[in-house]
Amino acid sequence: MPLSKLEPQIVWDYFAKLCAIPRPTYQEEAVQQFVLDEAKRLNLQAERDKTGNIVVRKPATQGKEQAQGVILQAHLDMVAQKNHDSQHNFATDPILPYVDGDWVKARGTTLGADNGIGAAAALAVLASDNIAHGNLECLFTASEESGMDGALGLQAGWLKGDILLNLDSETLGEICIGCAGGVDATFSLPTTTQTATGTAFRLTVRGLKGGHSGIDIIKQRGNAIKILVQILRDLGDEIALADVQGGTLRNAIPREAEAVFFSQREWAFLHNQIHVLFEKIKATLSSEDQNCQIELHAHSATNMCFTKESQERVLRVLNACPNGVDAMNLDVANLVETSSNLAKVECVSGSLNVYCLLRSQNDFARNHLAQRMSDLFELAGGTAQLSGAYAGWRPVVGAAITQILAREGEKLLGKQPEIGVIHAGLECGILATHYPHWQMASFGPTIEMPHSPDERVQIQSVGVFWTWLKNVLAAVD
Template identity: 45%
Template sequence: MSKCICTLEPKAIWENFYKLTQVPRPSNHEEKAREFVMNWAKENGIHAEMDEANNILLSKPATPGMENRKGVILQGHLDMVPQKNEDKQHDFTKDPIEAYIDGEWVTADGTTLGADNGIGVATGMAILLSKDIPHGPVEVLITATEETGMDGANGIRHNWLKGDILLNLDSETEGELYVGCAGGIDGEIAFDYTPEAVPAGHKAFQLSLKGLKGGHSGMDINLGRGNANKLYFRFLKAVSKELDLRLSSVSGGNMRNAIPREAFGIMTVPAANADKFLTKVKEYEGIFKAELSAKEPNLTFFAEETALPQNVMPVKVQYNLINAIKACPNGAMRMIDSMPDTVETSNNLAIVKGGEGKIEIYMLMRSSVETAKTSLAQVVASVFELAEASKINFTGEYPGWKPNPDSAIRKEMEEVYMKLYGKKPAIMAIHAGLECGILGSAYPHWDMISFGPTISSPHSPDEKVNIESVSKFWEFLKATLAAIPTK
């Protein structure tokens, strides 16, 4: 872990990415990163502006002889998903990311790396600093708070950017060009209740589910990984009535666009049922491990006796909550008929948390088909209406990005890739929320493509970026800029 990632090639990207790892930038806490970028631009004589939604626009004129080329926008988002292992001491609002070289990859020590989308931002910075890369007029658009609501894209200033072609640098497999993406909608559910006293003669336990891989709720949703909330409430459904279990509090997951890796809760059972409760926990740990052995080898499920809580949930509310979480759809719902390896519609039951009178539930539904997304939201609403939830809201809806069969930049980039590597890139749609759909609605004349280096396990502490793929991505981008057609 001693070798700095800033020594890697291409240094133009890695030096900038290293600087980004040293500045806190979790979603909704990007102030220091914005200040860093604006100061960096000033120090390097690069024109920089910020709009009302905290998006940053950096611009650079064409190199000599390239003035008549179409303008290109290089786009990435500034924020990163803050996920860490439970035993890692790290404050994402203050501490730098501890990135290091691990063989053919760059990863981080116990946290997300932020290559999503720090590599894209660092690449735009590298182009702005370059002295020997031919290109037409270039704008670098760094959007705000993409991961938790695409706030920057939704609030982008109209008639601000001058370019004709958007190159989104936020895809995660080298050798693939993305021409479409899923839209999404957030579900926000709440159960309000009046807490009750802990029944006499009860013992309390903290029940913990840990060690799941988690991952990106779009890219990884069809990999068969465990969802901590679904597993946790599966157990509660199986034993709560039999053991007279009373739930006091629960905390599962912490990001709507990350598959939940852990869940914890405080619950009580009559003292006479305590041993049976512990036996059931052990039994279900075995069941979960047997079912998920190939996908979740590090899963652990255990209970420890703890102090009695102040109160518990009423039996009826607990019954409704457990049934609703058990019944709520989760995971991949349907694949795209014309692209059977790509998810069309999915739901991520991301967060279940609370106690002391209120339980909150958050989920992210995605689909490349708007009507299917609406239908899934109706299914979720039906489940929680039957469970008599206090609040059922759907917010933050954003559109998908429909592929353009006549895209000139796609054809140009296919040819460039073929010349460089002797094969055509794969043309893909992605089951994730790229900003292209939203940005394209504000700038409908843009011709858009998304591509990037290979990033594994984004939105989880296992996130890593392949070093060789960054080099190929860089060479491909430079060749693409040189091949941009005239206006």
């Protein structure tokens, strides 16, 4: 079934158009131009700032001229993740969405419902002529998924509204009024090499569930880098490590990792040792990760490997590197307070580079975690660099827009929406630094497994979200 057959048709049509435009983070020129062209077609005023953010303005409908101005906000970029056997090129190829029962998915890649559905809904409001609303601004931010560059680069005074509705939440029936802050951490360890002897092998871990490094971190899914390092540490002196690679993006839990090593041992001996340990590791993983696989193959490689000292230092530091939930919130049930995602490792030019994303509701706790991790790498002879820090979004309980969202949501859902805080990075905390007077809240449809090729959006939830959004716009006075 094509997306054009789904309801609400106007939202799904826009989402299909967004899927047809390659839009990985930092390659957003085409999708930005699409929004500008669409605004021109609709005879609406639009501007793009130097960071790549776009605002489209639509006048109030008749009778709503005195209502508070509302900003609908979504980001245009998407996370680029694919299965290992996919040939998809995110820079040139469209996303291929398809209907699977009650869900829309993509073929072997991330779907981009995060935040494509929110952007599509904002475009649909701009294009509709039967929705009551006050003066409206739709803010399409740039490069959210890697550092929130668009939100950080937003200029104060550019937007005129009083209320911001962020359309980037991922559970229908929940209203988000706060989120974690974060910081990018990059660590480097110098490595030295020597001539290798023996046979070269490639060891690969794949098939893990992965997911969003904020929302899904509480699920304690396996990290491919951690699993690989655990196996390499156990092999010890049986191997001479030559390379280790894993993960792709800071905000995605690593699903795949691989290492190249040399050994004097035969394949059969190594295979047996590895699989005995791997079965023990699998027993510690959740049911979601039981499709995890490990493969050992002969490999063609240059005859260089790490020195014994470098190998020991690399593996011990990676083994000790914090990953996952660091602390739970003591006041809110099932809310992660602080976490680290060991997101990516690579060996480049005599250095092991490690990329992590640290999150916390508490800036002090986030900074303390960063300090502990920096101490670890610096004690091992490496360096630490912290960048792109952004504050969390502190909730304002009882704000008028939250009450409107809750009231309209209860009418529609038949129950009181849940109001809470999430352990993920929404742009609202950064936007509040530019516009501290804004009332802000976030809501959206149900999107599962964002930041992974298993990403999917529930069809029925999109329709409910669309009606909820329209009713809220009409209710704002």
